[in-house]
Amino acid sequence: MYKVRIKPHWEIAHGEETPLDTTDLLNLLTAIQQTGSIAKGAEQLRHSYRHAWGLLRTSEQLFGHSLIESGRGRGTTLTPFASKLLWADRMVSARLSPTLDSLASELEIELGKTVEGKSKTVRLNASHGFAVAALLNQFNQAKLPVEVRYRHSTDAVAALSRQECDLAGFHVPLGEFEKPAIAMYAKWLNKRSDCLIHLAVRNQGLFVAPGNPKQILDLPDLIRSDLRFVNREAGSGTRTLLELMLAGQGISHKKINGFENTEFTHSAVAAFIASGMADVGFGVQTASQRFGLDFIPLVRERYFFALPTASLNDPLVQAVVNILQSPTFRSVVDDLAGYDGSDTGKIQSLQEAFG
Secondary structure, eight states: OOOOOOOOOOOOOSTTTEEEEEEHHHHHHHHHHSSSSHHHHHHHTOOOHHHHHHHHHHHHHHHHHHOOETTTEEEEEEHHHHHHHHHHHHHHHHHHHHHHHHHHHHHHHHHHHIIIOOOOOOOEEEEEOOHHHHHHHHHHHTOOOOOEEEOOHHHHHHHHHHOOOSEEEEEEESTTHHHHHHHHTTTOOOTTTTTOOOEEEEEEEEEEEOOOOOOSSGGGGGGOTTTEEEEEEEHHHHHHHHHHHHHTOOOOOOGGGTTTTSSSSSHHHHHHHHHTOSEEEEEEEEHHHTOEEEEEEEEEEEEEHHHEEGGGGGGHHHHHHHHTHHHHHHHHHHTTTTOOOOOTTTTEEHHHOOO
C-alpha cells in the first residue's frame, strides 16, 4: 500500500533578489528556539555549526533583519522577525494541510488501483478535526486502505445519502442548540437504515491572546469596537454553531468586526490570533492550546460518524470500528486538550443518540 505525503513548501525573497528556500532555515530556527543555542540546534539537525551560522547570516542579509539575539546567561533567542517567519510557516500548514491530506489520499488510492490492482477502500468524509486526524494516523499504522475527504459536516452527510462515502463525520452541540443543529442533518440521515459511531465529546469556545489582555469573557463582548474577530468559513459546522449561539443571545453578527474574515481550520484561526492579526476567534480547545492561547469554554459537542447499519458487516468497516473501540485510540482522544473519549467507539441508533 502506497503512502503519499504532501507538505507545504514556500520561498521568500526581498525585492528582485533570488528567493530563499525556507525549509532549512525554518528547521534551524525551530531547533534554536527549542534548544536555546545555535550549536545545539545545528547538532539536532545534524548540521555543522559553520553551516548553521552561514545559513543565518545569508538569510539575515537577504531579509535585512536579524534573526537571533544572544546574551550572557540567556542563550540564543529568536528575534520578532524570526518568530514571525515560524508563525507564517504554521499558518501555511494550518490552511493547506486538510486540502493536501485529501489530495494525498486520492493519489494513494489511484496509485493502488493502477499498480497493485486494489480498489476497495473505506471512504471517509468528515470535517477537519484533531480526533479525526488522530484516527487517520491509527488507520495508517494499521495499513487500512482509507480514502479521506475533508468537507463540511452537512456536505459529508449529504455525500453519505448519495452513497459517495461509507462514513460521514459531523458534530452536534449538547444542550439547547442540539435540536436545531441535528435538524440541519436530518434530511440526509435515515433513522431506519443508518447508525452512528461516537468519536468524541469536545469543547468549543473563544480563543484569546495569552493572559486575555482584552478581558474577553463571553459572546456579547464580540461586538466591542476594540476587538478584531476571525471566523470559520461559511458552511462549516463550527460557524453554524456560533451563528446559532449568537442568535440565541440576540447578538447581530453584523456588529462583529471581522465576522467575514475567515479561515478553513481551527488551527488557522488560532494561528491568526497568535500572530496578533486578530484578538478573538471561536473553535475547539485543542487548537487554542497548541498555539499557546487562552481558551474560554462555551459549549460541549459530540462528534459522530454516520454510516449505513448494514455496512457494519463489511470487513473494512469492521476494522474501522475495532480501531475506534480500542483502548489505544480512546487514550489518544483523551490526551487531546478539551476532548473526552469516554464513549469513543460506541454504536448507537439515531433515536438513541438524539431521542
